[in-house]
Amino acid sequence: MTLAAQKPELDLHIDRTLELPMYQQICQRFKTAIEQGHLHPGDRVPAARALAAELNLARGTVDMAYRILTDEGYFQVRGAAGTIVSPSLPQPTVLKSQAVLPEQPSAVVIEHNGKAPRPLQLGLPALDAFPRKVWNRLVTHRLRYSEPMRFGYPHPAGYDQLRERIATYLGVSRGVACLPEQVFVTTGLRNTLELTLSSLSTPGDAFWFEDPGYILARPFLQNEAVRLVPVPVDEDGMMVEEGKRREPYAKFAMVTPSHQSPLGMMLSLERRMALLEWADQAGSWIIEDDYDSEFRYQGRPLPALKSLDRNDRVVYSGTFSKVMFPGLRLAYVVAPISAVARFNAVANNLNAGCPYLLQASVADFMADGHFARHLKKMRSLYAERRLVTQRVFQQVLGDRVRIDLRPGGLHMLAKLADHENDVLLAEQLNLAGLSVYPLSRWYIQAKPQQGLLLGFANVLDENDAMRLALRLKEALQ
Structure with a gap:
């Protein structure tokens, strides 16, 4: 299990049915947004005039809330530059929600998370070669x-x-x-x-x-x-x-x-x-x-x-x-x-x-x-990267894996012996900073084979292949 920070939408709407005054509701909304990590130290907050128009309130109501938040140290007024969340807020004040969420299986789902891709990730073309x-x-x-x-x-x-x-x-x-x-x-x-x-x-x-x-x-x-x-x-x-x-x-x-x-x-x-x-x-x-x-x-x-x-x-x-x-x-x-x-x-x-x-x-x-020109260039580039990756990986990893090249595609399969556990090995490799996927997880009812799926499109050259192969070897050991 891991601790995951939730980041809810910024909700500044007020409830006119509550007895709590509207300016206090605004104060509470901003404090909650800061505590939950939606607003961070240094972030700009909406101009008082704009927020008043959005909430259909008198400008003075919003001004009062902003003065209170400034006096309490949550906001800092910077004149023409606007109002920001105070950069000097003590760390305990800026709380993250620490809801415990179930951890995603580290070697099951292909990463589509918007972050920089990791080495050997599946499903990626050569990002360095796109025009x-x-x-x-x-x-x-x-x-x-x-x-x-x-x-x-x-x-x-x-x-x-x-x-x-x-x-x-x-x-x-x-x-x-x-x-x-x-x-x-x-x-x-x-x-x-x-x-x-x-x-x-x-x-x-x-x-x-x-x-x-x-x-x-x-x-x-x-x-x-x-x-x-x-x-x-x-x-x-x-x-x-x-x-x-x-x-x-x-x-x-x-x-x-x-x-x-x-x-x-x-x-x-x-x-x-x-x-x-x-x-x-x-x-x-x-x-x-x-x-x-x-x-x-x-x-x-x-x-x-x-x-x-x-x-x-x-x-x-x-x-x-x-x-x-x-x-x-x-x-x-x-x-x-x-x-x-x-x-x-x-x-x-x-x-x-x-x-x-x-x-x-x-x-x-x-x-x-x-x-058409890009496709032609990529076919040649991938053919080269595919051969280099297979040759270097097979040389470094030896009898631990068998990599048989298929006629096409952007990934290769490193087959393992039946007694191996590809899920465990993939988890070890992913912890080492790689992005490797266990073949057995792709099966439903058929008897699963043991293997590791490796994307080769972003392996730049022989030196890059050797560096990655050595990391694989070290993690597997």
Whole structure:
């Protein structure tokens, strides 16, 4: 268990039904905000005139509260610079709420916490290699020259030019023939699943899910009204026949066919055709999570599952998080033609729309050729970093792990012996400042393998790889 500081919203509203005078209520609200850590020493507080207008009070009422707080040492008046929380408040006065909260499992959930990423973190592209100057120029241009109407509410389905660019890109790079009207811009996979299930599912629908499967999708699906059916995978991907045996008329199947998450194999062409045939016969939907298919380093890539779909049963999901950067919070889903009207209706009710500025800037990034150039550069860079990381880690860690490279993706799997405990090892490594994830936690019912998942995209060079490998070795010992 850990002590976690809560930071509640600053609440200065007054209750006119109380007998306590209004100026005293204001004093108490500010004292509570300071004690709970919402206001810190040196923070500016609202001007008395502005706060009086906001609370619909007489200016003199707020002035009286501010004088009392100043006299008691909570506030300090700095003339034209305004009023601030006193920098000299004694430490015991500035209290933090010390509610005891359950500790998050240190080796279970991938960190999406807004902090600087730690070494080997999953799900991150090479942040050092993104063309920031080009991106900043495009964003600035849109900010300066966009017509005023664009600063209203964005379209719930997405910015029209970006939808067109995505449709063109998918047709060329992934063989997915779709209309811009089929493309819906979302904030990520969770929003994509929410939009898809709200459009196509009914409560209690059975949902095939790879076992092991993408760990961040599982909690969301388990909280939805669908019934998760774990389907094991082997070297050819999801075992379709086993899925049919377990739940032949499941309404959905979610797969990662280009780079299985987390094991890394591809769904074989035979399994792809079997899955499509099952969906057509059962009247089911396939959700294709094509999260990092752009990065393949060996052989020719298989086409997207959606490109083989002749019966309009595949919902295609992609993202800009891996090919650009995750802070964009932009992804997309291609709805089946037969379901576009339902997706539109749900999007209008469910989505507030993604920020226009970022959508338009991505559209420009694609239209001007920067997107294609960036992908080409990243494939070469990742191929190099992948080989260096695997070679150095295997050399330093020796027989403790076995790292077999997969043809694509942004992470590698360090397999451990069956007697190892990958959860315990990952916790030790995370305490050492790394960001490593235990493979066994990605399983639901299938017998878990022991292994550690390592993101290599931000391993800069051989020296960086050696430094990280030695830290791994020291922590493992």
